[in-house]
Amino acid sequence: MQLNREALTRAYRQMKLIREFEERLHEEIQTGEIAGFTHLYCGQEAVAVGVCEHLTERDKIVSTHRGHGHCLAKGCDVDGMMKEIWGSQDGLCNGKGGSMHIADIDKGMLGANGIVGAGAPIAVGAALSNKIDGPDEDGKLAIALAFSGDGACNQGTTFEAMNLAVVTKAPCIFVFENNHYSEHTGVDYAVGTVQDIASRAEAFGMKVWRADGTDFFAVHDTFREVLEYVRTPGNGPAAVEFDTERFFGHFEGDPQRYRGEGELDRLRAERDCLKIFRASVTGAALLDDADLDKVDADALQAIEDAVTAARAGARPQPENVLDNVYISY
Amino acid sequence: MAKLTYRDAIRNTMFQEMQRDERVVVLGEDVVGGMGTAGGPEAIGGIWSTTTGFYDAFGPNRVIDTPISESAIMGAAGGLALAGKRPIAEIMFADFIGVSMDQLWNQIAKFRYMFGGKSVCPAVIRMPCGAGYNAAAQHSQMISQFVTGMPGIKVVMPTTPEDACGLMRQAIRDDDPVVFLEHKFLYGLTGEVNEDPDFCIPFGHARLARAGKDVTIVASGMMVRYAETAADDLAQDGIGCDVIDIRTTSPLDEEAILDSVEVTGRAVIVDEAPPRCSLATDLSSLIAQKAFASLKAPIEMVTPPHTPVPFARELESAYLPSPAKIAAAVRKTLDYR
Ligand SMILES: Cc1ncc(C[n+]2csc(CCOP(=O)(O)OP(=O)(O)O)c2C)c(N)n1
Numbered sequence: 001m002q003l004n005r006e007a008l009t010r011a012y013r014q015m016k017l018i019r020e021f022e023e024r025l026h027e028e029i030q031t032g033e034i035a036g037f038t039h040l041y042c043g044q045e046a047v048a049v050g051v052c053e054h055l056t057e058r059d060k061i062v063s064t065h066r067g068h069g070h071c072l073a074k075g076c077d078v079d080g081m082m083k084e085i086w087g088s089q090d091g092l093c094n095g096k097g098g099s100m101h102i103a104d105i106d107k108g109m110l111g112a113n114g115i116v117g118a119g120a121p122i123a124v125g126a127a128l129s130n131k132i133d134g135p136d137e138d139g140k141l142a143i144a145l146a147f148s149g150d151g152a153c154n155q156g157t158t159f160e161a162m163n164l165a166v167v168t169k170a171p172c173i174f175v176f177e178n179n180h181y182s183e184h185t186g187v188d189y190a191v192g193t194v195q196d197i198a199s200r201a202e203a204f205g206m207k208v209w210r211a212d213g214t215d216f217f218a219v220h221d222t223f224r225e226v227l228e229y230v231r232t233p234g235n236g237p238a239a240v241e242f243d244t245e246r247f248f249g250h251f252e253g254d255p256q257r258y259r260g261e262g263e264l265d266r267l268r269a270e271r272d273c274l275k276i277f278r279a280s281v282t283g284a285a286l287l288d289d290a291d292l293d294k295v296d297a298d299a300l301q302a303i304e305d306a307v308t309a310a311r312a313g314a315r316p317q318p319e320n321v322l323d324n325v326y327i328s329y
Numbered sequence: 330m331a332k333l334t335y336r337d338a339i340r341n342t343m344f345q346e347m348q349r350d351e352r353v354v355v356l357g358e359d360v361v362g363g364m365g366t367a368g369g370p371e372a373i374g375g376i377w378s379t380t381t382g383f384y385d386a387f388g389p390n391r392v393i394d395t396p397i398s399e400s401a402i403m404g405a406a407g408g409l410a411l412a413g414k415r416p417i418a419e420i421m422f423a424d425f426i427g428v429s430m431d432q433l434w435n436q437i438a439k440f441r442y443m444f445g446g447k448s449v450c451p452a453v454i455r456m457p458c459g460a461g462y463n464a465a466a467q468h469s470q471m472i473s474q475f476v477t478g479m480p481g482i483k484v485v486m487p488t489t490p491e492d493a494c495g496l497m498r499q500a501i502r503d504d505d506p507v508v509f510l511e512h513k514f515l516y517g518l519t520g521e522v523n524e525d526p527d528f529c530i531p532f533g534h535a536r537l538a539r540a541g542k543d544v545t546i547v548a549s550g551m552m553v554r555y556a557e558t559a560a561d562d563l564a565q566d567g568i569g570c571d572v573i574d575i576r577t578t579s580p581l582d583e584e585a586i587l588d589s590v591e592v593t594g595r596a597v598i599v600d601e602a603p604p605r606c607s608l609a610t611d612l613s614s615l616i617a618q619k620a621f622a623s624l625k626a627p628i629e630m631v632t633p634p635h636t637p638v639p640f641a642r643e644l645e646s647a648y649l650p651s652p653a654k655i656a657a658a659v660r661k662t663l664d665y666r
Pocket residue numbers: 064065066114115116117148149150151152153179181182183246250358397399421425428
């Protein structure tokens with residue numbers, strides 16, 4: 001299905017926004033202004049956006065420690081996220097969570113997560129809730145999905161979640177982002193199923209898809225099929241594995257000695273989803289360079305504004321430590 | 330004596346014990362670092378640099394890099410130990426104990442008792458723990474309260490490089506399962522370390538970190554450092570504090586605590602875990618029960634509030650105990666009448 005100009009521009013803007021968000025954080029973190037652990041999503045933008053562009057606010061996503069891209073793609077406020085990362089009281093989570101715990105429940109974003117493998121069971125629960133609520137007037141179910149890495153696919157929680165989703169026919173989608181590394185360990189070593197995570201999911205009894213995660217159109221087209229299948233009542237869960245790349249270290253500060261000679265340059269040159277998108281839409285004369293350059297400038301400005309807002313954000317007060325442990329106590 | 334960091338004291342002791350005893354093996358996520366990558370094994374050498382060089386020295390049979398699977402790591406440590414090895418498992422952040430809880434709590438802790446004394450399970454479970462890095466609610470916790478409350482598990486919390494060395498060697502040679510809580514903030518601390526290859530510190534013996542006659546401060550792990558700073562500040566004002574570093578929370582050196590409180594009559598307990606059902610409440614009840622007659626003031630507890638660990642810098646410092654908060658608690662016990 002051909003996307004119109006508006007949809008293409010929006011998708012590109014989302015990817016570019018994530019890219020600039022992360023590139024800027026990469027710089028800001030070196031100054032020491034931002035506290036805590038930060039895991040950047042650069043290189044994987046086409047997955048988050050290719051998936052989330054299909055979703056509505058009724059659909060829920062559960063994210064990972066590398067969550068900024070998923071949050072932005074699901075519609076979390078850029079300024080609110082930046083403020084959260086700066087630890088501001090005005091941040092999306094009042095400075096309580098920071099980079100690893102950004103959430104916006106109203107947007108269907110059920111949280112980034114510091115515990116690897118924790119997301120998949122939560123997504124199954126949200127999917128079961130959607131199943132209980134039943135299909136909409138078009139006969140389609142709202143879905144829930146968990147983004148998981150090639151590392152997270154080795155957790156028992158992920159296995160249990162997949163089986164639970166299959167036996168309960170939960171409208172749940174397991175989105176595996178295989179960026180070939182879990183921290184400093186290669187997927188060849190850590191995943192025993194001949195490097196293929198989708199076949200593992202398939203063995204649990206669900207339908208699976210695979211696509212190149214650096215090609216927005218491959219992600220978007222594949223995910224449309226996945227979604228069509230899972231939205232249909234009675235089908236149950238599905239899994240999709242995207243082959244993708246991480247451009248920065250595991251966390252900011254990672255010396256990345258596990259990378260091959262020239263690996264990062266090669267990835268940036270050949271596997272950059274933004275470059276690939278630009279080449280493909282300009283090549284097909286769907287958008288021209290001037291259109292895309294304008295989006296680039298807008299995204300850059302949005303990030304500049306977000307950082308300015310984050311710097312000026314209200315700081316939490318010591319007594320705020322006690323807020324929100326409970327609703328009533 | 331050698332000057333070592335806390336990190337190297339742990340690393341070197343494990344290394345020496347692996348050289349000495351072939352049954353000692355290590356396992357955990359990225360303990361080799363770089364497996365299956367272009368950089369190859371040892372490209373990183375453990376994210377805490379506590380196992381750097383192990384793979385090259387001892388090979389893949391004894392230095393086992395695992396996928397992200399804490400349940401399996403914990404359980405495999407139990408199985409290795411039951412089968413005659415002496416595993417040292419690393420749970421990268423103590424917070425991830427949640428993932429592996431059953432294998433520790435229902436399995437490793439209970440084998441010997443359930444099996445009527447017929448099994449030996451000499452597993453060491455290392456867990457880097459504690460706050461101070463703004464790493465938020467799932468990468469900052471002190472989990473001493475959970476493991477101290479597990480019958481069958483011994484729990485070690487070293488504060489100095491020398492204690493890290495002597496307690497690690499004891500943990501490896503000990504026939505019972507041991508949880509070894511390394512405070513992440515202490516890795517860079519340097520100090521003199523006894524180089525005797527058999528230097529062990531027996532469990533259940535506290536260390537007197539500061540001596541004074543007015544107030545007893547009982548602490549563990551990183552909190553000992555804060556208590557020392559508080560005691561040094563208070564000494565300027567002529568207030569003398571015993572700072573007792575309990576070193577192992579299970580077994581516990583009750584005598585050292587009670588003897589001190591009998592002299593001072595005032596006790597301040599410092600704990601990095603939240604205040605309910607914790608080491609702080611445990612030690613308070615010990616003192617209330619067994620040194621009641623000596624007490625001249627209510628026991629004070631300096632702990633975080635009953636909340637998860639917050640992210641923002643201001644919030645994390647408000648959350649954590651500090652030398653100033655400890656000093657204030659000491660003065661409160663002195664002002665009581
Ligand atoms: C339960 C648990 N174990 C270990 C970690 C430490 N850790 C954080 S991210 C990570 C690697 C995750 O790899 P993957 O799932 O492939 O995600 P990626 O980092 O590639 O996005 C590890 C080991 C953790 N946060 N939680």
